[in-house]
Amino acid sequence: xxxxxxxxxxxPETLDQVVGQRHILGEGGLLRRIIESGQxxxxxxxxxxxxxxxxxxxxxxxxxxxxxxxxxxTTASLSDVKDVIGEVGTLxxxxxxxLYLDEIQYFNxxxxxxxxxxxERGDVTLIASTTENPxxxxxxxxxxxxxxxxxxxxxxxxxxxxxERGFRLMAERLGGAAELEEGVAAHIAAACGGDVRKALNAxxxxxxxxxxxxxxxxxxxxxxxxxxxxxxxMRYDRAGDDxxxxxxxxxxxxxxxxxxxxxxxxxxxxxxxxLTTAIRRILCSASEDVGMAYPQAAAIVKACADSALQLGLxxxxxxxxxxxxxxxxAPKSNSVCAAIDAALADVRAGKTGDYPxxxxxxxxxxxGLERDQGYLYPxxxxxxxxxxxxxxxxLQGVRYxxxxxxxxxxxxxRYWDAIRGE
Numbered sequence: 001x002x003x004x005x006x007x008x009x010x011x012p013e014t015l016d017q018v019v020g021q022r023h024i025l026g027e028g029g030l031l032r033r034i035i036e037s038g039q040x041x042x043x044x045x046x047x048x049x050x051x052x053x054x055x056x057x058x059x060x061x062x063x064x065x066x067x068x069x070x071x072x073x074t075t076a077s078l079s080d081v082k083d084v085i086g087e088v089g090t091l092x093x094x095x096x097x098x099l100y101l102d103e104i105q106y107f108n109x110x111x112x113x114x115x116x117x118x119x120e121r122g123d124v125t126l127i128a129s130t131t132e133n134p135x136x137x138x139x140x141x142x143x144x145x146x147x148x149x150x151x152x153x154x155x156x157x158x159x160x161x162x163x164e165r166g167f168r169l170m171a172e173r174l175g176g177a178a179e180l181e182e183g184v185a186a187h188i189a190a191a192c193g194g195d196v197r198k199a200l201n202a203x204x205x206x207x208x209x210x211x212x213x214x215x216x217x218x219x220x221x222x223x224x225x226x227x228x229x230x231x232x233x234m235r236y237d238r239a240g241d242d243x244x245x246x247x248x249x250x251x252x253x254x255x256x257x258x259x260x261x262x263x264x265x266x267x268x269x270x271x272x273x274x275l276t277t278a279i280r281r282i283l284c285s286a287s288e289d290v291g292m293a294y295p296q297a298a299a300i301v302k303a304c305a306d307s308a309l310q311l312g313l314x315x316x317x318x319x320x321x322x323x324x325x326x327x328x329x330a331p332k333s334n335s336v337c338a339a340i341d342a343a344l345a346d347v348r349a350g351k352t353g354d355y356p357x358x359x360x361x362x363x364x365x366x367x368g369l370e371r372d373q374g375y376l377y378p379x380x381x382x383x384x385x386x387x388x389x390x391x392x393x394x395l396q397g398v399r400y401x402x403x404x405x406x407x408x409x410x411x412x413x414r415y416w417d418a419i420r421g422e
Contacts, residue, residue, distance in 0.1 A: 108298020
């Protein structure tokens with residue numbers, strides 16, 4: 001008998017046995033109602049690995065009595081798709097074919113366009129799955145002919161029964177009993193990071209390596225469970241949605257002055273070894289979100305970033321954590337960001353105009369032109385300031401920078417108001 005992984009052996013046989021996804025498969029859920037109707041449209045399943053996309057495709061094939069054919073876009077070609085279509089109407093697929101195309105994002109635009117022939121046939125139903133946002137990676141013509149359903153990471157509480165069932169099944173396979181230390185099943189369910197397949201793989205590994213006790217029972221310790229499930233909760237792909245979501249969450253937590261959340265997302269980046277993203281986001285936040293409310297933050301954060309790069313991981317966690325806590329607890333001001341964005345908007349809109357004559361470089365006089373430049377040198381005046389025009393005539397009176405309400409910027413405002421006599 002050929003070896004069959006535990007995750008395959010334990011696949012649900014009914015919709016009620018599917019772990020998680022209550023938002024679409026629970027009583028009254030839209031996907032559940034579609035499946036129970038037997039009228040299955042072309043579908044796109046979007047979500048992380050191990051959340052039940054393939055399982056639900058199997059259940060749909062069984063419900064509709066159609067032949068299931070599975071292809072993976074990382075290795076499949078157009079000829080493979082044509083071979084599947086060729087089975088329709090034969091003894092191999094008398095009731096039609098349900099084509100499950102995994103990782104559709106790896107098909108290029110031309111290959112995805114070729115799927116339109118499949119989508120528009122009544123005897124072939126396409127279910128495409130992807131771990132990436134389909135609105136970015138799936139061709140519009142395919143999306144417009146399909147219904148998209150999002151599969152979410154499984155909550156640890158929902159995964160516990162599947163883990164316990166996995167231990168029971170493995171005990172039956174091995175002809176014995178499983179004796180679990182308290183907390184083993186809960187730890188594996190939590191550490192799987194919403195991926196039931198990972199959790200069951202950990203169960204299989206633990207059972208195969210478990211030493212039998214005096215009574216013959218296979219003993220699973222919490223320490224072994226922690227070792228088997230370490231890092232399994234990490235979901236991170238430097239080229240995928242997780243990368244951008246984690247970076248965005250770190251930046252928004254810094255901006256929102258939540259040091260605990262900021263440290264959490266920093267930890268995710270560090271655990272994935274992504275120093276570059278962590279440093280870029282932290283350096284950016286120092287000017288974008290703290291800015292003139294605490295101008296020294298930019299220099300301190302830069303020093304922390306330099307230290308992190310010199311130290312490397314794992315020690316880099318210390319200066320980066322210091323930078324994150326500093327930024328999250330610092331006073332906030334986006335006056336710098338708002339000011340440069342407003343100035344850029346005018347430049348891009350063509351609102352520039354000529355330089356005031358007194359601001360031009362003196363080379364303008366080298367061609368024999370006798371014009372009075374009229375520049376007033378501020379250091380020759382009290383408080384090193386003198387009133388004169390700096391913006392082009394077209395933009396006279398425009399104000400880009402507005403002082404923030406924080407202590408630092410208000411002190412600067414009072415200083416300049418006094419000098420200017422305002």
